[in-house]
Amino acid sequence: MISLKNINYKYDEEIVLKDISLDIKKGENIVLLGNNGCGKSTLLKLMAGLIYPQSGKYLYKNNHITKGYLKKNNKSFRSDISILFQTPDTMLFNPTVYDEILFSIDEFGIDGDVEMIAKEFDIYHLLNKSPLKLSGGEKQKVAFAIIFATNPQLLLLDEPTANLDPKSTGWFIDFLLQKDITTIISTHNLSLAYELGSRAIAMNEQHKIIFDGDVEELFGNKELLLEANLVHKHKHLHQGKEHSHFHIHNWN
Amino acid sequence: MLGLCVIFCIISFKTALRAFKSILIFNISVTIGYIIQSLFLGKEFFDFILLFNLRVYDITFMTLFVSSKINLIKAVSFSKSLQFLLIATLSQIQSFTKTFEDFTLALKSRTIKTITQKNKKNFVSSMFYFFLKKSLHNSQERALALKARGFFD
Numbered sequence: 001m002i003s004l005k006n007i008n009y010k011y012d013e014e015i016v017l018k019d020i021s022l023d024i025k026k027g028e029n030i031v032l033l034g035n036n037g038c039g040k041s042t043l044l045k046l047m048a049g050l051i052y053p054q055s056g057k058y059l060y061k062n063n064h065i066t067k068g069y070l071k072k073n074n075k076s077f078r079s080d081i082s083i084l085f086q087t088p089d090t091m092l093f094n095p096t097v098y099d100e101i102l103f104s105i106d107e108f109g110i111d112g113d114v115e116m117i118a119k120e121f122d123i124y125h126l127l128n129k130s131p132l133k134l135s136g137g138e139k140q141k142v143a144f145a146i147i148f149a150t151n152p153q154l155l156l157l158d159e160p161t162a163n164l165d166p167k168s169t170g171w172f173i174d175f176l177l178q179k180d181i182t183t184i185i186s187t188h189n190l191s192l193a194y195e196l197g198s199r200a201i202a203m204n205e206q207h208k209i210i211f212d213g214d215v216e217e218l219f220g221n222k223e224l225l226l227e228a229n230l231v232h233k234h235k236h237l238h239q240g241k242e243h244s245h246f247h248i249h250n251w252n
Numbered sequence: 253m254l255g256l257c258v259i260f261c262i263i264s265f266k267t268a269l270r271a272f273k274s275i276l277i278f279n280i281s282v283t284i285g286y287i288i289q290s291l292f293l294g295k296e297f298f299d300f301i302l303l304f305n306l307r308v309y310d311i312t313f314m315t316l317f318v319s320s321k322i323n324l325i326k327a328v329s330f331s332k333s334l335q336f337l338l339i340a341t342l343s344q345i346q347s348f349t350k351t352f353e354d355f356t357l358a359l360k361s362r363t364i365k366t367i368t369q370k371n372k373k374n375f376v377s378s379m380f381y382f383f384l385k386k387s388l389h390n391s392q393e394r395a396l397a398l399k400a401r402g403f404f405d
Contacts, residue, residue, distance in 0.1 A: 050357040075364045083361050090354040091362065093371070093378040103371070107363055132381055146362070 001026045001154065001182060002047060007056035009042055016042045017053070018207040024182070026153075031197030031215065032186040035229035038203040040186035041086060044156040047184065048083040079108050082152035086159045088143035092131035097123060097142050100131055104149040112149055121145040122171070136163035144172070148179075155183045161192055190230060194219065202228040253306035260313045267320065271313040279305050333403065340394055348383065355379050 002024040009017040017039045024030060032040045045051050046058060049070050058065045060077070070077055085091050094100040098114055105112045118124040123141050126134060131142055140163040147155065161169045173195050176183065187193055193200060193215060200218045202211040204227050211224050218224060225231040235242055261268045283301055290297035325342075328334045359367070359375055367375070 045357060048361055050360055078361065078364050081361075083358075085354055085358050087351065087354060089378075089382050090351065091358040093359070093375040095374060104362065107365060132378060 001061060003057075003059040003062075004047075005057040005059070007046065007053045007058065009039075009046065009051070009053050011042070015207055017046070020056070020209055022201065022209065022212060024184070026182055027180070028182055028199055029197050030184045030199045030201060031193040032184060032201050032203070033188060033190070033193055033218070033228060033230060034203035035188060035205060038205055038228075039207040040203060041158050043203075044083060044158050044184065044186055047154075048081055048156055049077055050083070079150060080152060081154045081156065082147035082150055083156040084143055084147050084158055084160055086162065088136075088139040088163065089132075091143050091146065092139060095130060096128055097131055097134075098127040100142060101145055101149055104146045108150045110150055112151075117145050117149050121148075137165055137168055140164055141168070153182060155181050157183060157185045159187055160185060161187070161189065188230060190219070202230070204228050253303065253310060256310050257306065257313075260310070260317075264317060267316050268313060271309060271316050274316075275308050275312050279308055336398075336403075344387075344390060348386075351383075351386075352379075355382075 002022075004020050004022050007017055007020040008015075020039075020043065032043065034040050042051070046053060047060075049060075049065050052058075052065075052067060060080075063069060063073070065077070092100055094103050097118070101112075101114045101117050104110070105114065105117075115124065115127070118127050121141050121144055123138065123145060126138060126142070131139060134142065140160070144160075161172060164172060169192070173192070176196060183196070185192070185196055197215045200211065200213065200215040201209055202218060202224060204210045210227055211218050211221070222231065226233075257268075260271075283305065286301060286304075287297055289295075325335060325338060328338055355375075
């Protein structure tokens with residue numbers, strides 16, 4: 001479905017992605033792990049065709065994704081891929097939540113029912129409210145609704161549970177596990193990665209992929225987890241005895 | 253002036269291009285306005301237009317060039333308060349620039365047709381509201397942080 005070949009991306013002379021190569025098959029659930037600023041969000045934006053690499057090739061369904069290609073095939077490409085941004089506010093601009101969902105349906109010519117979608121995402125009671133007045137968690141749910149409303153084949157989710165409370169996080173995990181969509185989730189929440197991903201891709205602070213394989217295999221490799229800055233070591237007391245061992249970060 | 257422009261291009265073509273791009277719309281609109289006014293008044297305009305454009309370009313280039321060579325934070329290191337203020341301002345600019353880019357990319361990802369005037373208006377006003385709210389929140393937080401560090405009571 002997706003093939004990235006030696007992708008390099010710079011932002012104002014600063015390297016953000018370095019020699020990224022990977023292949024993603026249809027139906028895979030992938031978690032993209034790495035510390036803040038390692039390039040996860042940029043990689044998702046690149047796969048969504050929103051930015052273009054300075055060097056390397058991005059192939060989607062064997063088509064080389066370039067500005068020229070997207071000019072001709074914008075509709076089919078954007079209908080296939082939905083991206084959730086880290087800050088849901090950036091995605092919401094319509095006067096009400098109802099208009100927000102309706103916009104997605106109309107824009108992509110989907111035969112959908114706004115009220116049904118709202119019920120599915122537990123935002124029916126918010127339909128007449130302005131997205132600007134919602135809480136962080138509510139905005140996140142509206143953002144989920146608008147990206148799922150277009151029936152995408154590939155979902156790119158950037159820190160999807162960052163604004164959710166534990167109850168909503170649980171709901172989201174259950175919801176996503178029921179769906180048969182290829183997903184790539186960027187997170188530094190290891191417990192979420194464990195729940196949702198079958199394949200893990202870890203990036204380090206040098207913006208390179210340092211692991212691509214089974215989630216459990218990554219979790220068993222402490223050296224790699226340390227290199228990706230996903231775990232840390234610190235000294236503390238257990239039964240009055242000072243020692244140090246690994247701790248898995250769980251940011252939520 | 254023209255000679256200076258050529259020297260600038262030799263020094264740093266990238267900065268020269270950046271300066272050109274950043275003044276393009278402003279200078280074109282001012283130039284057209286001046287030409288129209290001069291034609292009505294029957295005045296000569298070529299010399300002034302050339303001088304004005306080259307001056308703006310030279311000043312812009314110099315500003316971009318000097319700011320790229322000088323570490324502003326180090327330059328104001330003589331004053332702790334000024335340095336703190338500059339860091340706070342720069343980090344705010346950086347964060348807002350990134351968020352602004354996300355707004356435009358998110359819109360791009362959600363649209364396949366040409367965006368209507370109504371949606372454009374909604375998009376701009378929601379973005380404006382977001383930045384206004386965020387700026388207010390950030391300035392309140394920074395004021396508290398400064399207070400906590402003894403900058404003012």
